[in-house]
Amino acid sequence: MQSQYLFIAIFAVVALALPAIGLAVAWALRPKKPNPIKNSTYECGMETIGETWVQFRAQYYLYALIFVVFDVEAAFIFPWAVAYNQLGLYALVEMILFVAILFGGLMYAWRKGALEWR
């Protein structure tokens, strides 16, 4: 098993090295003539006003929140799905209950308007 992940590790190193080498080659080939206008922030030619770190709406957070809940649920569903063929009817009943609770939560979020983009 661990040799499989040794491959993944080597693959990851290669996959980071390839773009790095590409950038090094490009660095050698390309022209370098910076000037302040070129390097300014691109906002359709307007001068940048204010800080970039503008405050974001909490709406983004609500989506991330519901996502986290369903993502954790995936960590439970996948082992269950792998084992499911060998399990009795109780596995089905328990999963229906598990999903029903989550679905209830989704319905609540829906009713409260957490799924609306405003």
Add this chain to the structure above:
Amino acid sequence: MEQLFFILLALLTLSAALMVVTTRNLLHAAFWLILVFFGIAGFFILLHAEFLAVVQVLIYIGAISTLIIFAIMLTRRIMDPQQPRFNSQWGLVGGLAALLFVVLAAVTTRVAWPTTSATLPAEPIKQLGADFVGVYAVPFEVASVLLVVAMIGAIIIARERG
């Protein structure tokens, strides 16, 4: 071989963890935290827990760190570099943390831990799935309830009123 990987991973993870607690820029701290999570996924591989390694990447890196980054973005002023990183008691706390580490390390290296001769189940993931609806049926359902309650609570707290 395995020991070499362990040492490299430990160096990476611990130095990234130190960066998490000391970096002034919070967003950088969040990216260092992601590196720590990757390192820990590596340890899980070394411990023959591949499922946990993937879940670590999926949930900690995919979900929890996204939440943390959103929290940093949503609370604007914390980007202020003039603000001090630490509170006034940080020297004391640092000593305390070092002491805790020394004590824990001293204790854990002295105990003769029991070892097992059992072998890994042939298909650990299948076994885990069966356990979730078998031995751990109650925690399994409670986990679902916990997640939904947390979601409802967080929606109520974070919703913009009016």
Add this chain to the structure above:
Amino acid sequence: MVPLTWYLVLAAALFAIGMFGVLARKNAVAVLMGVELMLNAVNINLLAFWRYTALGELVGHAFAVFVITVAAAEAAVGVALFIAVYRQRDTVNVEELDAMKG
């Protein structure tokens, strides 16, 4: 093979670093990151003990998955609290958040 104590010392170091972050950082989000470090240290311990003392059954796995679940729930509620507090008080500095009534 790596001895069990290596993992335990590693987890202890990670836990201590996390604790330092929780107790010494001013910003609430940084405190939350420290908590995540501590929870990860716990997970390393759970799986290390599972690997070396209970390999036959998957207790360590199951516990670690539940710890991750709790960590996710905690992070979700925690971040929601920061956002709500920030909206009310315009700060997430834990030292300024000591008044009981807003």
Add this chain to the structure above:
Amino acid sequence: MEYISNFFVNLGNSWTSLLSSFLPPWAVILINFIIVALLLVLMPVIATMTLTIMERKIIARIQNRIGPNRVGPWGIFQAIPDAIKLLTKEDIVPVNADKPLFNLAPLLIFLGAALLWAVIPFGRGVIGQDLNVGVLYLVAVGSISTIAIVMAGWSSNNKFALIGAFRIVAQLLSYEIPMVLAMASVVALVGTMKMGEIVELQSIPFLLILPVAFITYILAAAAETGRAPFDLVEADSEIVAGYFIEYSGLKFGWFYIAEYGNLLAVSAIAATLFLGGWRGPFADQAPVLGPLYFGIKTILIVFLLMWIRGTWPRFRIDQMLALAWKVLVPLGLFNLLWVATMIKLPLPVWLQWAFILAGNVLALLVTLTLMGQAAKRYAARRGMVGTRA
């Protein structure tokens, strides 16, 4: 004959034994791993070289144009001058950018696109590594791209980049869940997460049993790769270019390559999970056909995604997120439980599959009806003209 019937595996074994004759075992493993990694890491680059020209030609045909036609016969070598141009462009880093993160983001996004290929089976035994957690690994690797996008958006020090990054993150997060649920229903049907085994156990393409999961997956794949009709992050007529607006030269190039690498990867995954991967007539007797079938199926899905891009109008962000959470997630949950219920019925397998298919079709019809009604209510409430009442 024995050698031919498992051609690729035996070829690999021959190569390994050749190496083993003069190298220690660990060096053989290492060399093999590096060779495979080098081959797989080129997949996103190959995807960009071929799919860009394919896409430009197809979109041009849909829009009644000719498309690229200057470089080589029918313009098929257009990708080469494009690559040279990207390689020699001046690299511009905005003044207040967070330079380490600004430079790291293109590397990370390429990493996320490349790592997907480690578990995709090209033929019997032709797979990087058939991990026990294969399907879940694919989902987990996807989160690296999310991190890279946030990194790019934030480090550019540009409001448009940051807003674009947050929008696409909301989109990626929302569509990951329907994608996961579609994959889970396949896993429940076969009882394994190994990509190679999923193909082996797929006696008929799962598209024919799980059409809802397939449609969900395709929509989610279009959204995850940020393609039309879900491309509002880089909707060039509305907001500039999304999270990579400040990138130029080859740094932009890596984002572009990752985009096409992801397009090919999600198509390959769809071909593996729903179209039977490398299986096809005589693929068992002549395994050389396996990668060919796999390639054809993958290109068919790529074509489907390009066709969708060329013909569908763009969604608004609220419509897009609502489609994910209010339609695809409930549908996916229902589908998963329906599959689970049907395979517990004491019936022959083909009858179970027939019931699954029937339930799928029914669910699809009900969903479309409900969506139609919701659209009518919406139009009536807004007093829109041009809609049938």
